[in-house]
Amino acid sequence: MSINQWLRQERNAHKLPELWQALGRKLRGHFNYFGVTDNGQALYRFERAVRRLLLKWLNRRSQRRSFTWESFERYHARYPLPKPGRLVSLNPIW
Numbered sequence: 001m002s003i004n005q006w007l008r009q010e011r012n013a014h015k016l017p018e019l020w021q022a023l024g025r026k027l028r029g030h031f032n033y034f035g036v037t038d039n040g041q042a043l044y045r046f047e048r049a050v051r052r053l054l055l056k057w058l059n060r061r062s063q064r065r066s067f068t069w070e071s072f073e074r075y076h077a078r079y080p081l082p083k084p085g086r087l088v089s090l091n092p093i094w
Contacts, residue, residue, distance in 0.1 A: 003050055007057040016058070020079055023054065028082045035087050043084035051076070 003026065010019060027050065031043055055072050059065045067075065 004053055007053055011057045011061050017079075020081070023050070024081050031082060031084045035084060037087055037090045040084060040087055047081075047084060051081070 006026070007023075010022070014022065027047065030046065034043060051072075055067060055069065058067055058072075
């Protein structure tokens with residue numbers, strides 16, 4: 001299941017802090033699984049795409065918008081989602 005489908009299904013099923021934590025776990029797992037050499041740029045693009053999708057689906061939870069981009073960024077600064085971390089080298093140099 002893609003992140004887009006998951007966000008669409010789960011956006012109304014949970015309160016924002018629970019949804020935020022669950023998405024953080026999904027991102028951490030994705031970054032740990034795909035965090036290998038030469039994949040760093042793709043991980044950062046994925047992280048940005050997920051943030052855009054999260055804003056989109058949060059704003060579709062009711063008749064009015066929940067967040068503007070500025071308020072979303074403030075919330076994200078206060079409760080940050082995981083970022084791509086250290087990459088595992090597939091070509092170790094001895």
